[in-house]
Amino acid sequence: AQSVTQLDSQVPVFEEAPVELRCNYSSSVSVYLFWYVQYPNQGLQLLLKYLSGSTLVKGINGFEAEFNKSQTSFHLRKPSVHISDTAEYFCAVSSDSNYQLIWGAGTKLIIKP
């Protein structure tokens, strides 16, 4: 069965520093990958998605992610974070063999002033 691992439950980072949130998934022939953000007391919002094509995907709010098939990873990056990026970030994956979205446990991004 497909699974998603977000390796860090919390990532503290100073404001204006770069950040990487890690996501690994179990292998599948053809996968679709998503990053969502959840601001405090809100629902989830799509940051970016990979369905096919270029492995570098750009999303909203300056985030980007790179699909690495050999490493089965889809890490999320931002070159310079702001206090407004404080949120929980979820990685999710689906595939042609399992249409259900499988979710990681989430990573809380904590911005230190």
Next chain:
Amino acid sequence: DVKVTQSSRYLVKRTGEKVFLECVQDMDHENMFWYRQDPGLGLRLIYFSYDVKMKEKGDIPEGYSVSREKKERFSLILESASTNQTSMYLCASSLLLADEQFFGPGTRLTVL
């Protein structure tokens, strides 16, 4: 913009009560989902529906049922609420099953 609305942001119920959580989407999406979100566990799928009157169990359906009588509305029912059902409940909809899901703001349910 896709809009998914949920009937309540906060709800407090007593053990044994029947609880209805309502979700409405305005984008004519075929698929609708109910998740519960607990700290450290991510999102767990309770039920989803791919068409009116059609439903499929997710990973944790026990203690829950759903109803989809109209395309835009998907209801989650707790037949007899228990304290271990205290959680955040999130509704979502999507055009295609494997693609992006659009989420409502969530209902934080407390069962006393």
